[in-house]
Amino acid sequence: MYIASRNQVDAYKFGGGYVFNSDQKLFKEKIEEIAQEINYDNVYYLCRDHGGPWQRDKERADHLPEDEAMAIAKESYKEDILNGFYLLHIDPTKDPDEYCKVVDIDVVFNRTIELIEYCEQVRKEYGVLSISELVLNYLNRRQLN
Numbered sequence: 788m789y790i791a792s793r794n795q796v797d798a799y800k801f802g803g804g805y806v807f808n809s810d811q812k813l814f815k816e817k818i819e820e821i822a823q824e825i826n827y828d829n830v831y832y833l834c835r836d837h838g839g840p841w842q843r844d845k846e847r848a849d850h851l852p853e854d855e856a857m858a859i860a861k862e863s864y865k866e867d868i869l870n871g872f873y874l875l876h877i878d879p880t881k882d883p884d885e886y887c888k889v890v891d892i893d894v895v896f897n898r899t900i901e902l903i904e905y906c907e908q909v910r911k912e913y914g915v916l917s918i919s920e921l922v923l924n925y926l927n928r929r930q931l932n
Contacts, residue, residue, distance in 0.1 A: 788874070789818055790834040793842045798866045801859060802845060811870035830925050834874040835867045839902060841881040850883040857898065861905045868909050873918050877902045 796804035796814045803810055807817050815833055822831065840856035841847040851859070860879075867875060879898030882890045910917065916924070 788832045788834050789814075790836045790874075792837045793835075793863060794844060797843065797863055801843060801863060811866045811872065815870050832874055833867075833870070833872045834876070835864070835872050836876050837878045838864055838867065838876055839878040839881070840898065841883055842878060847881060847883045853882075857901065860902065864902065864906050865909050868906060868915055869913060873921060875906060877906070 791804065791806060791814060793801070794804060795806040796809055796811060799810045804814070807813060809817065811833075818831070818833065821827075838860060840853065840860045841851065842860070846856055846859065864875060877899050879902060880890055880895055882894075909915075
Protein backbone atom coordinates (compact mmCIF):
# COMPACT_ATOMS: atom_id res chain seq x y z
CA MET A 788 0.00 0.00 0.00
CA TYR A 789 1.27 3.43 -0.95
CA ILE A 790 -0.52 5.83 1.35
CA ALA A 791 -0.30 9.59 0.80
CA SER A 792 -1.81 12.51 2.65
CA ARG A 793 -3.04 15.56 0.73
CA ASN A 794 0.11 17.48 1.71
CA GLN A 795 2.20 14.67 0.20
CA VAL A 796 0.24 14.17 -3.04
CA ASP A 797 -2.60 16.30 -4.39
CA ALA A 798 -3.86 17.94 -7.57
CA TYR A 799 -1.59 20.71 -8.82
CA LYS A 800 -4.48 23.18 -8.69
CA PHE A 801 -4.41 22.68 -4.90
CA GLY A 802 -0.63 22.98 -4.66
CA GLY A 803 0.55 19.50 -5.61
CA GLY A 804 2.48 17.52 -3.07
CA TYR A 805 6.00 17.24 -1.77
CA VAL A 806 6.41 13.53 -2.67
CA PHE A 807 7.93 13.55 -6.18
CA ASN A 808 6.51 17.12 -6.39
CA SER A 809 3.45 15.28 -7.65
CA ASP A 810 -0.23 15.19 -8.23
CA GLN A 811 -2.17 11.91 -8.21
CA LYS A 812 -1.36 11.12 -11.86
CA LEU A 813 2.40 11.60 -11.50
CA PHE A 814 2.42 9.70 -8.19
CA LYS A 815 0.70 6.76 -9.88
CA GLU A 816 3.16 6.89 -12.80
CA LYS A 817 6.18 7.00 -10.45
CA ILE A 818 4.94 4.01 -8.44
CA GLU A 819 4.28 2.08 -11.67
CA GLU A 820 7.78 2.98 -12.91
CA ILE A 821 9.41 1.78 -9.68
CA ALA A 822 7.38 -1.46 -9.74
CA GLN A 823 8.60 -2.13 -13.29
CA GLU A 824 12.21 -1.33 -12.41
CA ILE A 825 12.24 -3.90 -9.61
CA ASN A 826 10.11 -6.41 -11.56
CA TYR A 827 7.32 -6.29 -8.99
CA ASP A 828 4.48 -8.40 -10.38
CA ASN A 829 2.02 -8.49 -7.52
CA VAL A 830 -0.86 -6.31 -6.44
CA TYR A 831 -0.36 -2.95 -4.75
CA TYR A 832 -2.75 -0.16 -3.86
CA LEU A 833 -2.56 3.60 -4.05
CA CYS A 834 -4.32 5.04 -1.01
CA ARG A 835 -5.39 8.40 0.34
CA ASP A 836 -4.59 9.13 3.96
CA HIS A 837 -6.40 11.98 5.69
CA GLY A 838 -8.41 13.21 2.75
CA GLY A 839 -11.11 15.74 3.46
CA PRO A 840 -11.65 19.42 4.16
CA TRP A 841 -8.81 21.43 5.66
CA GLN A 842 -6.42 18.47 5.46
CA ARG A 843 -3.90 20.55 3.54
CA ASP A 844 -2.04 22.83 5.91
CA LYS A 845 -2.64 25.90 3.71
CA GLU A 846 -6.42 25.38 3.62
CA ARG A 847 -6.58 25.27 7.38
CA ALA A 848 -4.22 28.23 7.82
CA ASP A 849 -6.31 30.25 5.33
CA HIS A 850 -9.50 29.44 7.30
CA LEU A 851 -11.38 28.49 4.15
CA PRO A 852 -15.15 28.52 4.58
CA GLU A 853 -16.74 25.07 4.96
CA ASP A 854 -18.42 25.04 1.54
CA GLU A 855 -15.14 25.86 -0.20
CA ALA A 856 -13.13 23.36 1.87
CA MET A 857 -15.68 20.61 1.15
CA ALA A 858 -15.71 21.42 -2.59
CA ILE A 859 -11.90 21.21 -2.70
CA ALA A 860 -11.93 17.94 -0.74
CA LYS A 861 -14.45 16.47 -3.18
CA GLU A 862 -12.40 17.52 -6.19
CA SER A 863 -9.28 16.05 -4.60
CA TYR A 864 -11.09 12.75 -3.97
CA LYS A 865 -12.29 12.76 -7.57
CA GLU A 866 -8.68 13.07 -8.75
CA ASP A 867 -7.79 10.21 -6.39
CA ILE A 868 -10.51 7.97 -7.81
CA LEU A 869 -9.72 8.78 -11.44
CA ASN A 870 -6.04 8.02 -10.86
CA GLY A 871 -6.43 4.62 -9.24
CA PHE A 872 -6.52 5.38 -5.51
CA TYR A 873 -8.71 2.55 -4.23
CA LEU A 874 -8.60 3.10 -0.51
CA LEU A 875 -9.74 6.52 0.66
CA HIS A 876 -9.46 7.74 4.23
CA ILE A 877 -12.50 10.00 4.60
CA ASP A 878 -11.38 12.40 7.32
CA PRO A 879 -13.45 15.52 7.98
CA THR A 880 -12.20 15.90 11.55
CA LYS A 881 -10.25 19.13 11.06
CA ASP A 882 -11.83 22.54 11.24
CA PRO A 883 -9.90 25.82 11.40
CA ASP A 884 -12.50 27.28 13.77
CA GLU A 885 -12.10 24.36 16.19
CA TYR A 886 -8.30 24.40 16.45
CA CYS A 887 -7.07 22.16 19.31
CA LYS A 888 -10.67 21.17 20.00
CA VAL A 889 -12.71 18.15 19.03
CA VAL A 890 -15.10 18.83 16.17
CA ASP A 891 -18.71 18.04 17.08
CA ILE A 892 -19.47 14.40 16.20
CA ASP A 893 -22.68 15.32 14.35
CA VAL A 894 -20.70 17.70 12.11
CA VAL A 895 -18.08 15.00 11.46
CA PHE A 896 -20.81 12.44 10.75
CA ASN A 897 -22.66 14.69 8.28
CA ARG A 898 -19.47 15.68 6.45
CA THR A 899 -18.40 12.02 6.30
CA ILE A 900 -21.70 10.90 4.78
CA GLU A 901 -21.60 13.74 2.23
CA LEU A 902 -18.05 12.84 1.18
CA ILE A 903 -18.74 9.09 0.95
CA GLU A 904 -21.86 9.71 -1.14
CA TYR A 905 -19.86 11.97 -3.45
CA CYS A 906 -17.03 9.45 -3.86
CA GLU A 907 -19.50 6.66 -4.64
CA GLN A 908 -21.22 8.89 -7.20
CA VAL A 909 -17.89 9.63 -8.91
CA ARG A 910 -16.82 5.97 -8.80
CA LYS A 911 -20.05 4.85 -10.46
CA GLU A 912 -20.14 7.74 -12.96
CA TYR A 913 -16.67 6.87 -14.25
CA GLY A 914 -17.11 3.09 -14.06
CA VAL A 915 -14.42 2.58 -11.42
CA LEU A 916 -14.60 -0.78 -9.69
CA SER A 917 -15.23 -0.99 -5.96
CA ILE A 918 -12.46 -2.43 -3.80
CA SER A 919 -14.37 -5.70 -3.41
CA GLU A 920 -14.71 -6.00 -7.20
CA LEU A 921 -10.98 -5.36 -7.58
CA VAL A 922 -10.12 -8.04 -5.05
CA LEU A 923 -12.43 -10.56 -6.73
CA ASN A 924 -10.90 -9.79 -10.15
CA TYR A 925 -7.42 -10.22 -8.72
CA LEU A 926 -8.29 -13.54 -7.06
CA ASN A 927 -9.90 -14.82 -10.25
CA ARG A 928 -6.79 -13.92 -12.25
CA ARG A 929 -4.54 -15.67 -9.72
CA GLN A 930 -6.66 -18.85 -9.92
CA LEU A 931 -6.36 -18.89 -13.71
CA ASN A 932 -2.53 -18.83 -13.52
